Amino acid sequence: MLEKALQGVDLVVHTAGPFQRAEECTVLQAAISTKTAYIDVCDDTDYSWRAKSFHEQAKAAGIPAITTAGIYPGVSNVMAAELVRAVRSENGEPERLRFFYYTAGTGGAGPTILTTSFRLLGEDVIAYNKGEEIKLKPYSGAMTIDFGKGVRKKNVYLLNLPEVKSAFKILGVPTVSARFGTAPFFWNWGMQAFANLLPAEFLRDKVKVQKLYKSVDPLVRAIDGIAGERVSMRVDLDCSNGRNTIGLFTHKKLSVLVGFATAAFALAVLEGNTQPGVWFPEEPEGIAIEARKLLLERASQGTSNFVMNKPSWMVETDPKEVGLGIYV
Structure with a gap:
């Protein structure tokens, strides 16, 4: 057929x-x-x-x-590849690659992103540290990341995302990880609770997860109307020559x-x-x-913020003192 x-x-x-x-x-x-x-x-x-x-x-x-x-994955992979290529063109070597993602609410995706997130909470996080594969607990390893104007600082957590393995194997970066966060902030608490309290077998069961989603769907839809669906991706690359560079990509509507x-x-x-x-x-x-x-x-049509190959201080919202009382 x-x-x-x-x-x-x-x-x-x-x-x-x-x-x-x-x-x-x-x-x-x-x-x-x-x-x-x-x-x-x-x-x-x-x-x-x-x-x-x-x-x-x-x-x-x-x-x-x-x-x-x-x-993400997709555009984020291409951003990472371009960061790595730029560094190698300057005779540097990439040492650590980190993907950071933020989506307000469900990003307008409703059950799709929720069921995906629940399923990921039942998987060990695969990351790489200095060339070695490591397994970590899902929705652990919280970090506060500055996504720049329009989003600012958000908490993000480890998830098992496919770009980690492909970037490690294809781009040859020895340390790779990915983190994701959402809003309102209490949704992150709920995700942590699901990861800690629900058995992995439950989270991998399609029927059970669909029932779980239906039970929270009315609340999710109500809060989505307030939270909006802004999305931001930040890809950070640390290099052997001391250079640290990022790509940043922000849009007000994930569905678009x-x-x-x-x-x-x-x-x-x-x-x-x-x-x-x-x-x-x-x-x-x-x-x-x-x-x-x-x-x-x-892909960046309609973005409110899209930059590539910039140092983090150029896109973060908090000014940094660079000496002699000068802030940037």
Whole structure:
């Protein structure tokens, strides 16, 4: 049925749900068999690497495919790749890469982001420290991060996100982690409570999580109307030459931003900037290096704050004393 539906289609965009089993890549397989270009908006580590396992099949079929091609992961991966490339072009070497994300409420995504978040609370956080894989507790390791104008300082917490593993393996950065936070602040308390009190087996059960979501849905929708759906991504890179650089990306509506980001990836594929095979966004065969700038420009339409390759003090909201009473 899928193969028949894809006949004559130039590109298929697949939303891999939060409970999609890693072995289920039927849409990708159908795209390969019908020679249809493919991207997915996936935020599951296991699923993304299962998709990557079809690389040789897609390459043999001459089909370009990108997995995790949304906003985060997706645009955030491309931002990280560009930060790393800039540092290496100056003979530096990346040492630590950190992804920080903030979304007000559910970002207008409702059950999608909630069910994804609940599922992630049932997974150990995979991070990397000096080349070694480490496992950490979900929604632990709180940090206060300054997302700049319009968002300012927010608390963020560790989550198991796919860009951590792909950045470690593809970009070759030895220390990588990802953190996420939301608002109002008490939603973070609730997430910590779920992570600490509910068994992992419960959080991995689709039926039970859907029941949990339905029980809190009315409250979530009411608060979403007040919280809005502002989203911000900050990617920090620390380097061997002492240089610390960041990328920052802020938009007032996550629901709009996801559309721009996905469209940017789709256009990149259709314009021939992706080689045959299955790629992560940070791979140059997935999004050609010379096409990254245009992709970021397209994805950043309507942003209130978008900067790349800047020191953190240039975008943070609190002034820093640089000496002799001079503040920047």
